[in-house]
Amino acid sequence: MGLSLLSEIRHRRKLGFTVIAIVVLVLGYQVFDQWGMRAGSEVIPTELAGPVTKSSIGPQERAQNAATELPNEAEASGPGVREKSIAVLPFSNRSVGAQNAGLLADGIHDDLLANLSRLQELKVIARPSMMAYRESTKSMPQIGQELSVGNVVEGAVQLTGQRVRISVQLIDAGADESLWAKSYDRELSTESWFEIQAEITAAIAEAVGVSLSPELKQRISRPPTPNFDAFEAVLNSRQALDLPTFDSNEAAEWARKAIELDPDYTDAHVALAFVLARGVYSGAISDEEAGPEIRGAIETALALSPDDDEAWSALGRYQAAGGESGAAESFDRAMQLNPGNVHTLFAYGNLLRVTGKPEQALPLLIKANERDPLSRFVLFSLGSTYDALEKPEESRAAFSRIRELDPSSALGYVSVSGTYIVEGQIDLALYWLDQGQTLDPQDFGLAGWMVLLYDSLEDYGAASQWSKWLDNWVTNQPLPMAMQASHHYQMGNFETAVQYSNLALRLGLPDHGGSDAIFMRIKRDEALATGDPESGIEVFRSHHPGLFDASPQISSANLQQAVDLAFMFQLTGGIETVQRLLGAAIEFYDQPWSVTGSARTDLVPAKAEALAILGDERGALKELRRIIDKGWRLNWRWETELNFNFSEIRETVAFKEMVTDLQADMAFQRANVDAMAARGDIRQPPRK
Numbered sequence: 001m002g003l004s005l006l007s008e009i010r011h012r013r014k015l016g017f018t019v020i021a022i023v024v025l026v027l028g029y030q031v032f033d034q035w036g037m038r039a040g041s042e043v044i045p046t047e048l049a050g051p052v053t054k055s056s057i058g059p060q061e062r063a064q065n066a067a068t069e070l071p072n073e074a075e076a077s078g079p080g081v082r083e084k085s086i087a088v089l090p091f092s093n094r095s096v097g098a099q100n101a102g103l104l105a106d107g108i109h110d111d112l113l114a115n116l117s118r119l120q121e122l123k124v125i126a127r128p129s130m131m132a133y134r135e136s137t138k139s140m141p142q143i144g145q146e147l148s149v150g151n152v153v154e155g156a157v158q159l160t161g162q163r164v165r166i167s168v169q170l171i172d173a174g175a176d177e178s179l180w181a182k183s184y185d186r187e188l189s190t191e192s193w194f195e196i197q198a199e200i201t202a203a204i205a206e207a208v209g210v211s212l213s214p215e216l217k218q219r220i221s222r223p224p225t226p227n228f229d230a231f232e233a234v235l236n237s238r239q240a241l242d243l244p245t246f247d248s249n250e251a252a253e254w255a256r257k258a259i260e261l262d263p264d265y266t267d268a269h270v271a272l273a274f275v276l277a278r279g280v281y282s283g284a285i286s287d288e289e290a291g292p293e294i295r296g297a298i299e300t301a302l303a304l305s306p307d308d309d310e311a312w313s314a315l316g317r318y319q320a321a322g323g324e325s326g327a328a329e330s331f332d333r334a335m336q337l338n339p340g341n342v343h344t345l346f347a348y349g350n351l352l353r354v355t356g357k358p359e360q361a362l363p364l365l366i367k368a369n370e371r372d373p374l375s376r377f378v379l380f381s382l383g384s385t386y387d388a389l390e391k392p393e394e395s396r397a398a399f400s401r402i403r404e405l406d407p408s409s410a411l412g413y414v415s416v417s418g419t420y421i422v423e424g425q426i427d428l429a430l431y432w433l434d435q436g437q438t439l440d441p442q443d444f445g446l447a448g449w450m451v452l453l454y455d456s457l458e459d460y461g462a463a464s465q466w467s468k469w470l471d472n473w474v475t476n477q478p479l480p481m482a483m484q485a486s487h488h489y490q491m492g493n494f495e496t497a498v499q500y501s502n503l504a505l506r507l508g509l510p511d512h513g514g515s516d517a518i519f520m521r522i523k524r525d526e527a528l529a530t531g532d533p534e535s536g537i538e539v540f541r542s543h544h545p546g547l548f549d550a551s552p553q554i555s556s557a558n559l560q561q562a563v564d565l566a567f568m569f570q571l572t573g574g575i576e577t578v579q580r581l582l583g584a585a586i587e588f589y590d591q592p593w594s595v596t597g598s599a600r601t602d603l604v605p606a607k608a609e610a611l612a613i614l615g616d617e618r619g620a621l622k623e624l625r626r627i628i629d630k631g632w633r634l635n636w637r638w639e640t641e642l643n644f645n646f647s648e649i650r651e652t653v654a655f656k657e658m659v660t661d662l663q664a665d666m667a668f669q670r671a672n673v674d675a676m677a678a679r680g681d682i683r684q685p686p687r688k
Contacts, residue, residue, distance in 0.1 A: 084208050085123035085149040087173075088113055090134040091157055091166075098159035100232060105157040107235040108166065108197060112153075115201040115220045117340035117371075121210045125149060126342040129374035144173025147373060151179070151208055155200075164188045168200050170207050180207045190223040190231055225258075225265040233258035237271045241278060248279030269301040270310050273318070294318060309337035313344040320351045327351060342371045342378075350381050356556065358388035358593050369398075376402045376411060383415055388597030392419045410436035414446060418598025424631030426456050427669040427676070434682040444473055445512075448480030450685070451487050456635055457670045458663070463487055465685035476507055482515035485522055486638055494529070497522050505543065514602045517560040520544075524564050528644060533568040540565045552581060554588040556600055563609050567645050570613060582610040604632045609645035620646075621654045628658055636662050 091109045095101035109127070116124045125147050133143060140152050155168040169181040180203060186192040198221035205212050225231055233254050240251035252275045258268035276290040276297070298318055301311035316330030331348035334341065349364035365382040372378050383398030396419055403412030413436035420429040430453045437446040447470050454463035467487050474480045485500035501519040509515070520540065527536025541548055544561050554562055566581040586607055588594055595603040604627050612620035624640075640646060640659055649655050676682045 084121050084210060085125075086116065086151045086153060086204070086208065087125040087133075087143060087147045087149045088116070088130060088153040089136075089143075089155075090130060091155040092135075094156045094158040095160070100235075101157060101159040103232065103235050103239060104159070104164070104193075106239060107231075108155070108157060108193075110238065111194075111197055112200060114341075115197060116204065117342070118216055118220075118338050119205060119210050119212070120339055122205070122208065122340075123149065124340060124371060126372035126375075129372045132374055140171050140173045140176045148370075149173060153204065159188070162188050164193070164196075166196055166200075168203075170204055180204070188228075190226055190228045193228075193231075194223045195221060224267050225262045227262045227265070230258040230261035230265050230268060233261065234265070234267050234271050237268075237275055241271075241275055246278060246282065248275060248282055248284040251275035252279065264304055266301045266305040266308050266311060269297040269304070270308075270314055273297040273301070273314050277318075277321075291322075307337055309334045309341055309344070312337065313341060313347065316344070316351075317347045320347070340371065342368050345371070346375075346378055346381065349385070353381060353385050353388065356591070356593055358385045358597070361385050362389065374405060376405055376409065379405075380411060380415060384597065384599065387419055387422065388593055388599070390422075390596055392423060395419050408439060410440040410443065410446070413439065417449075418601075421453075421601055421634055422596075422598050422631065424633040424665075425669070426453055426633055426666070427672040429453060430457070430673055431676060431682055438683065444470060444477055444480045448474075448483035451480075451483045452635060454685070455487055455490055455637075456633060456666070457673060458637070458666050459670055459673070460491060462685040464491070465687065469686040476503070476509060477512075478504055478509040478515040479512040481509070482513075482518040486518050486635065489522060489525075490638060490642065494526075498526050501526075505539075511557060513599075514560070516543075516557075517564075517602065520561050521564050524568060525644065527568065528571075533571045536568050537565065537572070540568075547581065550580075552584050554584045556594065556603060559585055559588060559595075559603050559606050563606050563613070563645060566610070567613050578613065582614055585610050601632070601634045604634075605639045605643075609639075609643065612646050612649050615648065617649050617652065620649050621652065621658075624655070624658060628662065633662070633665070636666075 088109060091105040093102040093105045109130075113124060113127050113130070116122060117126075129147065136143070138146075143152055144150065150173055152171045152173045153168065154171065155166065158165040158167075163185065164187075165183060165185045167181075167183045170179045171177065172179050182200075182203065184196045184199070186196060198217070201220055202212055202217065223231075237251050237254035237258065240247060240254060252272060255268055255272035255275055258265055259272065262268065273294045276285070276294045279285040280287045280290050295318060298311060298315050301308060302315065305311060312330050312334035316327045316334060319325070319327035319330055328348075328351070331344060331351070334344045335348065338344070345364045345368035349361040349368060352358070352361035352364070361381075362385050365378065365385055368378045369375075369382050379398045379402050383395045383402075386392075386395035386398060396416055399412050399415040399419075401412075402409065402415070406412070413432050417429045417432035417436065420426075420432065430450075433446060433449055433453060437443065437450060440446065447466055450466045451463050451470065454460070454466065464487070467484055470480055470484060474484070481500050481504055485497045485504075488494070488500070489497040501522040504515070504519045505523070511517075520543065523539045524536045527533050527539070540561065544558055544565070546553055547558060547562050547565055552562065562581050562585045566578045566585070569575075569577045569581070589603075589607045589610075594600075595606070605624070608620050608623040608627065611623055640655075640662070641650075646655065673682070677684060
C-alpha cells in the first residue's frame with residue numbers, strides 16, 4: 001500500500017483512478033506546480049540527528065546502536081553546471097496600457113523554451129521552474145548556480161500601437177557578462193512574431209555552440225497559424241490553465257475560439273485537450289463527458305500535424321490514463337521528435353515507473369529533473385523510482401529536496417516514511433508520517449496509515465485512538481476504510497471488518513494503495529468462517545473476473561487476490577485452478593522490481609503464501625525468512641498469524657521462531673516510538 005501522493009492529492013469522493021491518472025499523465029506535473037513553491041529549509045531537532053537503525057538485525061544489536069535519534073538524510077546534489085545549458089527568465093512587459101502585452105510576453109517565453117528544448121545538445125530549464133524567477137532580484141551567478149546552468153537569457157516585450165519591440169540578452173551566468181544582445185522592432189503579425197522567435201533561437205544556439213538542423217530552422221520559422229487572433233486565443237487558454245483560479249470553462253472556450261478562427265491550428269486542438277483534462281481533475285466536468293472531446297482534439301491535432309511532438313505526447317498521456325495499449329509507442333514517437341520535452345520525459349518516466357519498469361524510468365526522470373529542478377512532482381517520481389530500485393539513500397535525497405523547496409508540503413515528509421517502511425523501520429516511518437500528517441491534518445489517508453503503522457507495532461491502543469478519530473470523519477474513502485477494516489480484524493472485531501468491506505464493495509470504490517486486497521481478503525475469510533468457500537469464490541468472480549481466465553494476467557493490482565482465491569479453490573478441490581493461479585502469481589512475483597519499493601510493500605509476502613498453499617513447506621519458510629531478514633514488517637501479523645494462506649506451516653518451529661523475532665523487533669521499535677512521544681518529537685494519538 002504505497003504512500004504515493006496521498007499528502008497532496010486527497011481522495012475525492014467523485015474521482016477515481018482515471019481522473020488522477022489524467023492529471024498526472026495527461027497534464028503532466030505542471031498543474032500541481034502552479035500551487036507555488038516557497039523556498040526554505042527544514043529544521044530537524046538536534047536531538048533527532050543520529051544514525052539509522054535497521055530492523056533487519058536483532059533487537060539486541062539494535063539496542064547497542066541506540067535509536068534515540070533520527071537519521072540525517074543525504075543532501076540532494078544537483079548536476080554540475082554544463083557549458084551548453086541555459087535558463088530563460090520570464091520576459092518582462094514594458095508596455096504601457098497595451099492590451100495583451102503581458103500575454104505576448106508570456107507567449108514568447110513559452111515558445112522560445114519550446115524551440116530551444118528541441119536542441120538535443122542543449123540543456124534547457126523548463127517553464128515551471130523558471131516561473132519561480134519571475135521578477136526575481138537574484139543575481140545571474142545565483143540563478144545559474146541554483147539551476148546548474150551556464151547561461152541565462154532575459155528579455156522584454158514592448159507594444160506600441162501595431163509595432164512590437166522585443167529585446168533579448170544572453171548572459172554568461174558564471175561571469176555575469178553579456179554574450180549577445182539584440183532588439184527586434186517589427187510590425188506585429190503572426191509572420192513577424194514567429195520570425196523574431198526563430199531568429200532569437202538561432203542566435204542563442206550559435207552563441208552557445210549548438211547547431212540547428214535545416215528541418216528545425218524551417219519548423220520554428222513557420223507560423224503555426226496565419227490568424228493572430230487564433231494565436232492570442234491559444235495564449236489565453238494556456239494562461240488560464242496556469243492560473244491558481246483555474247476556470248475550465250473559460251480556458252476551454254478560448255481553445256474552442258482558436259479552433260473556430262482557424263480549424264487547422266494544431267496547437268489549438270492540443271490546448272483544448274489539456275484544459276478539458278484539467279477540468280476533469282478539478283471536478284468541473286466528468287471524465288465521461290470530456291473524454292470523447294479530449295480524444296477527438298488529439299486525433300485532429302495528429303491528422304493536421306503528424307510530426308507534432310506535443311500531440312504525440314498528449315496521445316501517450318491520454319492512452320496511459322485510460323490504461324490503453326500503445327502509450328509507450330506514442331511517447332517514443334514524441335521523444336524522437338523532441339527528446340528535450342520535459343512534459344514527455346516526466347509522463348513517460350512516470351508511466352514506466354508505475355508499470356514496474358523503474359530501471360527504464362530512471363534516466364527519463366533524471367533528465368526531467370535536470371531540466372525542471374524545482375518541480376516537486378518530478379522529484380517525487382524520481383525519488384519513488386529510486387525507492388522501487390531499492391536505493392533508499394538516493395530516494396530520501398530527492399524527497400529531502402522537496403522539503404527544501406516547500407517545507408509546508410506534506411509530500412516531502414510522507415514520501416520519506418515509505419522508504420523506512422521498506423527497510424522495516426516502522427518507528428522512523430511513523431515519525432516522518434506524523435510530520436506529514438501534522439502539516440495536512442485533514443488528509444484521512446495519512447490518518448489511515450497511522451492506524452496501520454501502530455497496528456504493525458502492536459500498539460493497538462494508539463491504533464484504536466486513530467481509528468476512533470477516523471470514525472468521526474471518513475465515509476467512503478477506500479484507503480482509510482481498508483486500514484480501519486484491517487485494524488478491526490486484528491482486534492477481533494470481525495463483524496465490523498466485514499461491514500467495512502461490504503460497504504466498499506457495494507459502493508464499487510476504486511482500489512487505492514492496495515485497499516481492494518484487504519476488502520477481498522476479509523470477504524474470503526467471511527466465507528471460510530461460514531464454511532462456504534464457494535460463496536467467497538463467487539465474490540472474487542464478480543470483482544476480479546480476469547483471475548478466472550484460462551491464462552490469468554497477474555499484476556500488482558491483483559497479485560494478493562490471486563493468492564487468496566487459490567486458497568479457496570484448494571478447499572473446494574480445484575487443484576488445477578490452484579496451480580494455474582499460483583504459477584502465474586509466482587511468475588509475476590519473480591519478475592525484476594515487481595514487488596519492490598514502498599508502493600508494493602503489501603505484496604512482499606505473496607510468494608511465501610503461494611508456496612505454502614502449494615505444499616512447499618521448505619520453500620515457503622525459506623522465502624518468509626528471506627523477506628523478514630530483508631526488512632519486511634508492515635502489517636506483519638495480518639499476513640502471518642492471521643493469514644489462512646500459511647495454515648500448512650503455522651505450527652512449524654521455524655514459523656513460530658519468525659513470529660517471535662517479529663514480536664521482539666516490534667517491541668523494541670515500540671519503545672523507540674514511546675521515547676519519541678515522551679520527548680514530544682511525535683504527537684500523542686488523538687483522543688477523539
